[in-house]
Amino acid sequence: MSNELRVPLQNDEEKRESRYSFHRTLEPLEIEGMTKTETPTDKLTIFQTLEAKYKSSIAYYYMIFSALFMCSNAVCVKLLVNIPPFELLFFRSILLLVFLAIYISYFNNQIAINDRKNRRLILFQSLLAFFLGYCYFYGIKNMPLSEAIVIMYTNPMFTGFLAWILVKEYYPLYEKLSALISVVGVILMIRPEFIFGPGDNNDNDKRQYAALICLVVSLLLSLNGIFIKLTGKSVHPITLVLFGVLFSSFLAPIACLIFEGFTGPGWTEVLQIFLMALFNFFGQFFLTKSYQLSEKTIGITLANYIQMFFAYLFDMIVIGYKPEVYSLIGSILIIISCLYILIKMRK
Numbered sequence: 001m002s003n004e005l006r007v008p009l010q011n012d013e014e015k016r017e018s019r020y021s022f023h024r025t026l027e028p029l030e031i032e033g034m035t036k037t038e039t040p041t042d043k044l045t046i047f048q049t050l051e052a053k054y055k056s057s058i059a060y061y062y063m064i065f066s067a068l069f070m071c072s073n074a075v076c077v078k079l080l081v082n083i084p085p086f087e088l089l090f091f092r093s094i095l096l097l098v099f100l101a102i103y104i105s106y107f108n109n110q111i112a113i114n115d116r117k118n119r120r121l122i123l124f125q126s127l128l129a130f131f132l133g134y135c136y137f138y139g140i141k142n143m144p145l146s147e148a149i150v151i152m153y154t155n156p157m158f159t160g161f162l163a164w165i166l167v168k169e170y171y172p173l174y175e176k177l178s179a180l181i182s183v184v185g186v187i188l189m190i191r192p193e194f195i196f197g198p199g200d201n202n203d204n205d206k207r208q209y210a211a212l213i214c215l216v217v218s219l220l221l222s223l224n225g226i227f228i229k230l231t232g233k234s235v236h237p238i239t240l241v242l243f244g245v246l247f248s249s250f251l252a253p254i255a256c257l258i259f260e261g262f263t264g265p266g267w268t269e270v271l272q273i274f275l276m277a278l279f280n281f282f283g284q285f286f287l288t289k290s291y292q293l294s295e296k297t298i299g300i301t302l303a304n305y306i307q308m309f310f311a312y313l314f315d316m317i318v319i320g321y322k323p324e325v326y327s328l329i330g331s332i333l334i335i336i337s338c339l340y341i342l343i344k345m346r347k
Contacts, residue, residue: 059290066283066287067283067306067307069282071307074149074314076273083263087256089252093246095278096281125224129224132224145311146312147331154182154338156175156342157179174340189211189326302339
């Protein structure tokens with residue numbers, strides 16, 4: 001009798017995990033890049049020691065570190081005002097290749113792709129990573145940091161819809177209503193002229209365009225999550241990030257020559273680019289560690305929204321931007337609606 005009762009519970013859990021997989025797409029492609037591996041020696045690393053000591057809470061500590069590093073990465077992008085997005089993407093990709101080479105050689109990860117279907121998926125995913133990187137840089141550089149981050153975190157309103165369209169998953173009413181509230185919040189942050197009238201700022205058109213690009217980032221993140229789900233567990237996660245970075249390393253300089261040209265960073269900018277790539281690497285590392293060690297994936301996804309708090313904090317302290325009333329109201333609507341979707345997914 002006990003076995004008969006346990007089977008449906010397992011099936012229900014699998015269904016919930018299927019839905020979780022789409023709501024984990026807050027992470028960019030590189031998020032799946034680092035995996036837990038065994039150390040070649042018997043000596044415990046500092047991470048293993050902490051994970052053994054704080055089993056129940058270490059995943060949330062890792063998430064806080066990830067949010068801090070990722071916001072620091074975004075601040076570096078914001079401060080690099082003279083480096084165009086494609087050029088910035090190229091430099092970051094080269095540095096990430098170096099970091100990944102060190103990581104792969106140390107942990108001896110397998111990056112082979114034996115399945116033809118997965119090769120095609122990884123090709124599309126790598127192209128997606130290239131466009132995602134460019135849109136991320138463009139949005140951060142042309143919008144207030146806090147507003148850009150909040151709009152990029154609207155992807156829960158896309159994930160349910162995309163899962164319904166592409167994978168035929170159930171699209172509940174609460175997700176539809178929450179997505180509608182998120183749309184209202186985005187409108188308040190973008191403040192289109194046909195609703196609010198012409199703005200006083202001469203850069204208003206560029207800001208509105210950047211906000212739409214941030215929405216594209218959110219959409220691409222959701223599509224990325226679907227690609228990750230389709231590749232399954234047969235592909236080593238380090239393969240996904242490696243090929244994405246390789247594609248960006250080749251495509252970004254070509255795009256830069258065609259659309260922007262190379263400006264060439266100064267010594268101060270070289271340091272900022274190095275810090276940007278380093279913060280990005282460690283942000284992704286701690287984010288992946290957090291997801292690996294969490295018992296409830298959706299809880300970690302909720303904790304990841306702390307990055308918005310850091311974004312507003314850094315925007316005011318480092319950048320010196322004071323958010324407008326409409327932007328604050330729009331941010332609150334987006335955060336509440338997206339968190340509501342994620343909290344409902346826990347039940």
